[in-house]
Amino acid sequence: MTTDGVPTWEEVARDHGRFLYNVAYRLTGNDDDARDLVQESLLRVRRGLETYQPGSFEGWLARIVTNVFLDEVRRKRRRPVQALPDDPDRVLPTVAGADEVAVAAGLSDEIQAALASLPEEFRVPVVLRDVADRTYEEIAGSLGVPVGTVRSRLHRGRRMLRTALVQSGALE
């Protein structure tokens, strides 16, 4: 902790990293992109810590990770990336995340897949509300839209998510 009460970059990573990674994973839907998103978010956190105004710290983090995610979505739309052919020599990480262990017992995979199928404009408010536990006002601030828009997108997002779960057979 610095003398002015603002956490250091390392403290943010240590104390809020779990929250950050979870939100990043639910937004992106895979570990590779979640790792990139967390790293880029922490870069912005480091730059922004000097001007951080005490308040809801996780709200501030959620805002940063959302902005980084949406920037990346826009960048990919401008310059679509072609998938590289499989490289047999490439060593992929094999360590499973903790929730993969719990998947067998629940609907975690199906919910994540349904979440990933939502367009970003609906996925982001759903993740910010139901995963990151942010208020409508915070979500509106993160997205730069009125609270009424958050209400509408969140409700539609949840309805679309349910439809996707029914279509996949996860729900009746």
Added chain:
Amino acid sequence: MSTIDPPEELLSAYLDDELTAEERALVEHRLEESGEWRAVLEEVQETRELLHSLPVREAPTGFWDSLLQPDIAPPVQLATARARRGKRALSWLAGAAAAAAIVAVVVVPGQSQVKPAVATLVNRHALRSSVSEEPVSQLAPVTSPVKLNR
């Protein structure tokens, strides 16, 4: 009670406790009247609970350790690093120009009857460097103009 039908999207906000007292009363009134609204409420509530029940996704083993190692910690902002590199290069050039001028005056006296205006030469050279006319600085791998007045 208002006779205007409230929009269905208020149901999510109702579950999240994000309504004004007036909106809440509207929704509750509508729920009493409409079986369709009650069915939607039930579905949204179930979806919301499913999302809340998702386990926290942990980062793969070793991710945080590798991130927190000093040599892998987030690097200084690229633009800042470039600017610093540019400043260093210009300092070198200015220093080299000053040294060359001193050598010309002190080490090789008498070769010319004209006294060189050292300060003017150095300043002129530094000025040229600062506007990127110096060929050596053109070789530096800097893709954007360097700002010196930071």
